[in-house]
Amino acid sequence: MKSRMLQISFALVLSLLIYAFVVPTKGPTPYIIPLPSHVPYPEIPADNPLTVEGVLLGRHLFYDPILSIDGTISCSSCHKQEFAFSDTARFSVGVGGNRSKRNSMSLVNLAWGRRFFWDGRVGSLEELVHHPVTDAFEMGEDTNRVAEKLRNSAKYRDLFARAFPKQKITFRLAAYSIAQFMRTIVSFNSPMDVFVNGMYTRLDDTPYDETFKQFAREHLEETHGLVSEICSQCHGGYLYGGVFMRNNGLGGKTPEEGFKSTSGLLTDLGKFKAPVIRNLSYTYPYMHDGSLRTLEEVMDHYQFLSEEAENLAPELKNARERLRNITPEQKQHLLQMLEYMNDPGLLTNPAYSKP
Numbered sequence: 001m002k003s004r005m006l007q008i009s010f011a012l013v014l015s016l017l018i019y020a021f022v023v024p025t026k027g028p029t030p031y032i033i034p035l036p037s038h039v040p041y042p043e044i045p046a047d048n049p050l051t052v053e054g055v056l057l058g059r060h061l062f063y064d065p066i067l068s069i070d071g072t073i074s075c076s077s078c079h080k081q082e083f084a085f086s087d088t089a090r091f092s093v094g095v096g097g098n099r100s101k102r103n104s105m106s107l108v109n110l111a112w113g114r115r116f117f118w119d120g121r122v123g124s125l126e127e128l129v130h131h132p133v134t135d136a137f138e139m140g141e142d143t144n145r146v147a148e149k150l151r152n153s154a155k156y157r158d159l160f161a162r163a164f165p166k167q168k169i170t171f172r173l174a175a176y177s178i179a180q181f182m183r184t185i186v187s188f189n190s191p192m193d194v195f196v197n198g199m200y201t202r203l204d205d206t207p208y209d210e211t212f213k214q215f216a217r218e219h220l221e222e223t224h225g226l227v228s229e230i231c232s233q234c235h236g237g238y239l240y241g242g243v244f245m246r247n248n249g250l251g252g253k254t255p256e257e258g259f260k261s262t263s264g265l266l267t268d269l270g271k272f273k274a275p276v277i278r279n280l281s282y283t284y285p286y287m288h289d290g291s292l293r294t295l296e297e298v299m300d301h302y303q304f305l306s307e308e309a310e311n312l313a314p315e316l317k318n319a320r321e322r323l324r325n326i327t328p329e330q331k332q333h334l335l336q337m338l339e340y341m342n343d344p345g346l347l348t349n350p351a352y353s354k355p
């Protein structure tokens, strides 16, 4: 009796082991975002883990005009890799020659973002995707029709089956995969990153060392920490950005309500998302309304903040005097520092290009 029980339990354990290890598990493969060692891994929503197949599907969709009503506009029409996934037009061309109402935004390091769009009206990338798809000025399409078109495509039936096995093709899953792809677009390879990464990993004897020291001497000292002490308060240090909603004094020139239209609070009047200030050489023109064409104009804006600027952020109110006293020489160093945050490799990284 005892040995029979043993036999049965042995057979049970064996079949479990066979099931676990021998029966091929054909689910999607987890995707890990490659990051330098000092960058903390972003939090990924539990209901949308990154997978190789999901990211690939999202990448196909990102570049496919199938998401627009007349098959002419893709996400990449307004978020171009060669311009750090932004657009150099002040307002981008959407379906039927319509123009977007705001300046297109650069799509890097979004995995660390908390609020999206200039007015911060969306809190997750999954939730964001239907906005450009249904916006009459951008893609003008209906989400049910998108799902139908995808179901009718052999290519997408295959890509969806790999990314989301045994699930019906829906717009929601399309949005989830596009969110996955966008989370993988990271930019951490500018000279400034190499500099900081070097400090963290203590590459004291590398040939970079002299370059680092010279960099620090020339720019950090000359600007008296202006960037780190003033700009970083809102632009989240040079690593992230995209977390704070603030009024940077542009309001005087534009009638937009900004974050107030999301929160309903008067105190949020004229607040916009302080974007990642990386790759600025490729993401002109600047600000939500694309009203500043060059970085010199941006610096002039901050240096001579309008006295009437309503609801100006305290970080800038307190720095007014200091900003006004920036010398032309310091300004050149500041602009140079901003250029050190360009990551040209992003523009040609094959992982993000049209598949």
Ligand code: HEC
Pocket (backbone or CB within 6 Å): 062, 067, 073, 074, 075, 076, 077, 078, 079, 092, 093, 094, 095, 100, 101, 102, 103, 104, 105, 106, 107, 110, 113, 115, 116, 117, 118, 119, 128, 129, 132, 133, 137, 138, 139, 178, 182, 242, 273, 275
């Ligand atoms: C016609 C141009 C156009 C198209 C097409 C377009 N976008 Fe955008 N995108 C914009 C503009 C303009 C904004 C800023 C909108 C705003 O603030 O209201 C933006 C903002 C965004 C943001 C917010 C970034 C941030 O830092 O907050 C994301 C993400 C984004 N778009 C993704 C997409 C995706 C995904 C698609 C395709 C499904 C897409 N866009 C299609 C023009 C476009």
Ligand code: HEC
Pocket (backbone or CB within 6 Å): 118, 226, 227, 230, 231, 232, 233, 234, 235, 245, 246, 247, 248, 250, 271, 272, 273, 274, 275, 276, 277, 280, 283, 285, 286, 287, 288, 289, 298, 302, 313, 314, 315, 316
């Ligand atoms: C009080 C917060 C705050 C401070 C301090 C601040 N900014 Fe900004 N910045 C913003 C906000 C908010 C925006 C977006 C405003 C808009 O579009 O209306 C912005 C936009 C920008 C842009 C345009 C980015 C783009 O993609 O269009 C640049 C460049 C910029 N800031 C650089 C700087 C520099 C350099 C400093 C330091 C001298 C600085 N900022 C200080 C909040 C701030």
